[in-house]
Every structure is written in C-alpha cells, then in structure tokens.
Amino acid sequence: MNNVTSAGIDFTSLGLDPVALSVPLGFTTFELRWYSLAYLAGIFLGYFYMLRLIRQPGAPMARRHADDLVFYASLGVILGGRLGYVLFYRLGFYLENPLEIIKLWDGGMSFHGGVIGTSLAIIYLSWKEKLNWLRIHDYVSCVVPIGLFTGRLANFVNGELWGAPTTVPWAVRFPEVIAGVVTLGPPRHPSQLYEAALEGIVLFAILAFMFWRTRARYQPGLLTGAFLFFYGIFRFGVEFIREPDNHLRAFAEATGLHMGQWLCVPMILGGLYLIATAASRRRRVESFAGQESVA
Template identity: 85%
Template structure:
C-alpha cells in the first residue's frame, strides 16, 4: 500500500490552479473559462453543421439559439445540482446558489434546461424542435470535454481509490486537516475522453457519414444513449458526493446512475423509432423542399 502511494501522481506536483487569471480585483477561473470555450467552439461547429443541406434552422436561428441554450445550461445545470445533489445545504444557505464559480453543476439539470430552451425557441420560430435537438447534441460533447478538464484542474469529482499506475492523489480534508488523499482514479479525465472525445466522434460520424440527420431524433437518441452508458459505467469507479454516500449505499447506485437510466431508455427509443419519422427536408429552413 505504501508503494502504491509513493508511485501515485501527486496533484500538487502538477502545478494546477483553479484560477486561470488573477488580476487581484478580478479572477477568471478555469471552470468559468471551460464554459466560455465550450460555448464559443460549440457555436462555431454548429454553424458548420447548419451550412449543410437539410438544416432545420437558418443562421439567424443559430444566433438566437446560442443565447437560449447558454442560459438553459447555466440555470438548468446549477438548479439541477441544487435539487439533485445538495438540496438541504442550499435550502439552508440560499445565497450559496449563485456562487457557480466554486463549481457544482449537474449535467442532467443542464440537459433539461437546454431542452426547454430549444423547445421555447422552436415554438417561437415555428421550427422542428426534435431536429434542432439533433443538431445541438452534436456540439454538446465539446462543452463536456472542457468541463471535465476543468473538474480535474479544480481537483473535484475524483474517482474511487485504486492502485493503477496513473492514479492521482487529490487534496482532501481528512479528520479536519487538508492533505493529499489516497491514490484515486482520475475519473474526470475518463469522462473527458468518453463523454467528450468519443461521444463527439460517434455523433460526427453519424452526422457526416450517414443519413441520421434526416431522421428526427436519431442523433439526439444516440447522444442520450451513449452518454448514459458512458456515465453509468464511470460512476462505478467514481466517488459519490459525500452528502449522497448514504443514498448510494442504500440504493446500490449513485444518483448520477439513477438519472442516466431514463436517458438510456429514451435514447434507445428515439434511435429505434427514428426511421419512421424521416421527412422531406429543406436545404435551409424556410426554403422549398429538395426531397
């Protein structure tokens, strides 16, 4: 055990700092920067997608979508974390809810917020909400990738103890004293790879190399299904939030896994039923059909 501890990577030796830019009167944290980079790169990629024939929206819709989706991600992600993971703490300390720079965002809450934002824009502009979802989910892995990297930089959401060669000893509070904890799985990096890079590759292949984008719901279904599978599996080697440890022990699954179950089922349903929803498509929203 002592050899494993000595061989593990020390988080403090990596020279990481949650603060990216410190001007004294202003601090820009990597966590906030991850959201900004994810949004800008996502917007850039979204424009590439809607430039292809059959896009369900025009450039003007994409511009509006950035605002609504960003709002949905931030508000939904924060409220989801408050309600799903630490309701007792935040109900007793409501002012802490606005301190998003300290971390604490729920992907599942962000997904709900994003979905509601897309539905609202689709209703407002009379667009096909399911096809817009198909395009939006193709860019989501970009934000997931940058977000998980920020989790690693913050030294949070680490995995369970392990003796693998790449284990990391993160700063932890043990017996009231902050020290380096036992060697753990860097589960944030596992998620960055699977939920970010691998999921992006799957959706990119489906979009560019198949006719999935002409079947409303197929891309969205693939996103929900594969994300749910990846997250469900990684949770087995990820430590549950301290306040939900009893819940995990009582139910046998982490909160994140329970939230992934409906995602997997809905995703599978959308993929299987997508062919029957194939429809006449247009080169650009608002123009005559090319099908």
C-alpha cells in the same frame, strides 16, 4: 514520469491552479477561474461547429436562429445545470443556505439539469420561430460533447469529482480534507479524465460519424437518441469507479447506485426509444435556409 510512483501522481506537483487569472482591485481581487473559461470555451467552440453543421443540406434553421440559440441554450445550461445540482444533489444544504445558490464560481453544476434547461430553451426557440424542435435537438446533440470535454478538464484542474482508490500507475493523489486537515488522499482514478475522453472525445466522434458519414440527420431524433444513449452508458459505467459526493454516500449505499447513475437510466431508455422510432419519422426534409431538399 518523475511524478509517477507506486503511490500515484501528486496532484500538487502538476502545477494546476483553479484560478486562471487573478487581478487585485483595491479592497478585493477579481478571479477568473478555469471552470468559467471551460463553459465559455464550450459555448463558443460549439457555436462555430454548429455554423458548420447548418451549412449542410437540409439544415433545420438559419444562421440567425443559431445566433439566438447560443443565447437561449447558454441560459438553459447555466440555470438548468445549477438548479439541477441544487435539486438532485444538495437540496438540504441550499435550503439552509439559499445565497450559496448564486455562487456559480465555486462549482456545482448538474449535467442532467443542464440537459433539461437546454432542451426547454430549444423548445421555446422552436415554438417562437416555428422550427422543428426535434431536429434542432439533433444538431445541438452533435455540439454538446465539446462542452462536456472542456467541463471535465476543468473538473480535473479543480481537483474535484475524483474516482475511487486504485493501484493503477496513473492514479492521482488529490488534496483532500482528512480530519479537518488538507492533505493528499490515497491514489485515485482520475475519473474526470475518463469522462472527458468518453463523454467528450468518443461521443463527439460517434455523433460526427453519424452526421457526416450517414444520413442520420434526416431521421429526426436519431442523433438525439444516440447522444442520450451513449452518454448515459458512458456516465453510468464511469460512476462505478467514481466516488459519490460525501453528502450522497448514504444514498448510494442504500440504493446500490450513485445519483448520477439513477439520473442516467431515463436518458438511456429515452435514447433507445428515439433510436428505435427514428426511421418512422423520416420524411422529405426541407431546408430552412433554402438549400437543396433531401428525401
């Protein structure tokens, strides 16, 4: 509490460092960043939760499929997330500096691009193994909030994607480049933590309740629709108190909404469609792994 003042919390006083581990290697230094660890944590924790989900009656895939899914989905989220960021957020910059695209360690990932990449990976695996692609999406949707939570925490540790100036007592003063000098900016909403709570904890709880306490997993598309709808609503709302990227500030002023909000609109509409039509897709679900069938 000593760091909480009317001027906000000094981010530098929290002792957070984007680099988790630094090892000198002769003429260079190996750095392991929390941003990378967040992705790894999300993938591995999500994998173990997925194994628990597919042990329940009516699972759409076996353990071997889940093992393959980790590989394909990881490629999808990394490649899709990076290419999505390039296309949706900084296309002009990367066209002029194409080598910067491979510098994943510097950050710059689009969740919406990651969704597209992961979805394509699921569709490919489903086609290859003759699985129900929509039901696999349902199970993956229950897992994704874990990665969203760890990723947003990493955004906070990196001191990036902060919120708008505010006077709330938990406001944080992040290091910013002002007039070419790195200094503490004004007190801002820690929007990364808001998103970690909403997109991570709350969304996980909603989908877990639907999976474990209702029969939602027997209505193909219902869990996927819920994920798309609630994520879209949460992200759309938080963007109102989140600062747009500097290179997209003019876009936000011209359109009245941030890029992230525009990208959430099709998610919300698509989610509503899947929710509304899920009951019509309900049928006798045969378990792939030989567990009991569920009508």
